[in-house]
Amino acid sequence: MNGTPATTSSGSCATAGAAGGGGDKCSPSSSSRNSDTGYLGCNYNQEFLAAANGGIEVRRVNDKVGQGVFATKNFKKGDQVLTDLPIVTCQFAWNHLYKYKACDYCMRALETAEENVRRLTQIPTFDLPYPDLCATKKELIVTCDECPAMYCSAQCKEKAFNEYHQILCFHAENPPENVSRLDDFWRSMHYPPETSNIMLLVRLLVKLHLDSDKSLLQRIGNFCQASANEDEELAHKVLGDEYSLQVTTLRQLVISIVNFPNIQQWLTPEGFLKLFVLIGRNSQGVGTSPFATYVENVEKQELPVDEKKAVLDTIDHIYEVMDSVIGHFMDNEGVALYPLQSWVNHSCVPNCEVKFPEKNHRVGLIALEDIAIGEEIKISYLDLADLSRSRYSRNKYLKEHYLFSCDCPKCLEQMDDEDGTTDSNEEMSDDEDEDGNEMSE
Ligand SMILES: [Zn+2]
Ligand SMILES: [Zn+2]
Ligand SMILES: [Zn+2]
Numbered sequence: 001m002n003g004t005p006a007t008t009s010s011g012s013c014a015t016a017g018a019a020g021g022g023g024d025k026c027s028p029s030s031s032s033r034n035s036d037t038g039y040l041g042c043n044y045n046q047e048f049l050a051a052a053n054g055g056i057e058v059r060r061v062n063d064k065v066g067q068g069v070f071a072t073k074n075f076k077k078g079d080q081v082l083t084d085l086p087i088v089t090c091q092f093a094w095n096h097l098y099k100y101k102a103c104d105y106c107m108r109a110l111e112t113a114e115e116n117v118r119r120l121t122q123i124p125t126f127d128l129p130y131p132d133l134c135a136t137k138k139e140l141i142v143t144c145d146e147c148p149a150m151y152c153s154a155q156c157k158e159k160a161f162n163e164y165h166q167i168l169c170f171h172a173e174n175p176p177e178n179v180s181r182l183d184d185f186w187r188s189m190h191y192p193p194e195t196s197n198i199m200l201l202v203r204l205l206v207k208l209h210l211d212s213d214k215s216l217l218q219r220i221g222n223f224c225q226a227s228a229n230e231d232e233e234l235a236h237k238v239l240g241d242e243y244s245l246q247v248t249t250l251r252q253l254v255i256s257i258v259n260f261p262n263i264q265q266w267l268t269p270e271g272f273l274k275l276f277v278l279i280g281r282n283s284q285g286v287g288t289s290p291f292a293t294y295v296e297n298v299e300k301q302e303l304p305v306d307e308k309k310a311v312l313d314t315i316d317h318i319y320e321v322m323d324s325v326i327g328h329f330m331d332n333e334g335v336a337l338y339p340l341q342s343w344v345n346h347s348c349v350p351n352c353e354v355k356f357p358e359k360n361h362r363v364g365l366i367a368l369e370d371i372a373i374g375e376e377i378k379i380s381y382l383d384l385a386d387l388s389r390s391r392y393s394r395n396k397y398l399k400e401h402y403l404f405s406c407d408c409p410k411c412l413e414q415m416d417d418e419d420g421t422t423d424s425n426e427e428m429s430d431d432e433d434e435d436g437n438e439m440s441e
Helices: 046-052 093-097 113-121 154-168 177-189 198-209 215-223 228-255 261-266 269-282 290-300 305-326 391-402 409-413 422-428 436-440
Strands: 007-009 012-016 056-062 066-071 080-084 088-091 283-288 332-337 352-355 363-367
Touching (some): 046 080, 177 198, 198 215, 198 332, 261 269, 269 283
Parallel strands (some): 007 283
Antiparallel strands (some): 007 012
């Protein structure tokens, strides 16, 4: 089982589960931002990833769990244990529609902290103190020559073009109608908070089409471990009761965009379902926020005590207003598929948390405690709110979204707890006949 849903949510991040929202304050943070790897940080190559991941290995846990990631050296609390760059990234459809401006390739914020605050508080005249602590580099933003797609840098534009945008760009010979139809259909199925975006699958298909040395095909093959029955079951969970009709329509709409001879194996009903489930099980939420980044910079800034207090009070006030205006949806939110990070298994008492240290789609797992050599690296697939629910509720969610039940120390300890807590009753209302025994295996 390797999968991590999760969106991050402003100033709050963490792995907020599919239910979105989070609410814990853990904005992505990093003070390391040098000129080689910093702002234009989408430039990492395989050597960087290999060098940065020297303290871990992927190996088999057991037959039930499959693969996992293990420490091959000791880590201290706060260390970055693992970093990874996605195979594909995609902003959520609703997020884009609501004018959350993010790089179309790496999700980096494209509006300034002040613009962000003005939009999310709906106070168009708001003046943010210390505006130069905003990290957004608007002068580097570039747009596609043919369509409105925007990028944080020329490097992201080039990567996007080479990897998928050469096919998916809208222009005279490639009108946007087919993509719009797919996008509309997807949004009609997924009101916010959505947990994935069908365009992630479309981009992945284009990358497979352009994958001349078949290396991507091999990596994707490694992901597709589920059986046909599991595929069906999970797709059904994701799409609900109208499952058959929806998956057929989705497939037809996708084919209308990427019907290439060399990827036909993924466009058959079985192949399509496999990819769909692969993304549902393995994708990780990505969230960026120019305001959260600004807040971090303010917190690091040395200021006279009174001034610092004043600006922090202003920040608290802004968060309150944003919360009352737009609720939890403060971030640029999307989803990505990571080749390495997706092997990290779940625990309700995780030893690592998910961060985005460069304010883009590069993920970093940060140790929440000291981790000894040989220990398995675990993150939570649930957000903080869901983590505090009963064992029954946690496992119901994990079973529905990832087809496994958890036997972490917390779940084992709570094995004999009553299932009849308020939250589990609420959640059971829409469900079939799962009982506590099945959930705990
Ligand atoms: Zn970018
Ligand atoms: Zn374009
Ligand atoms: Zn657990």
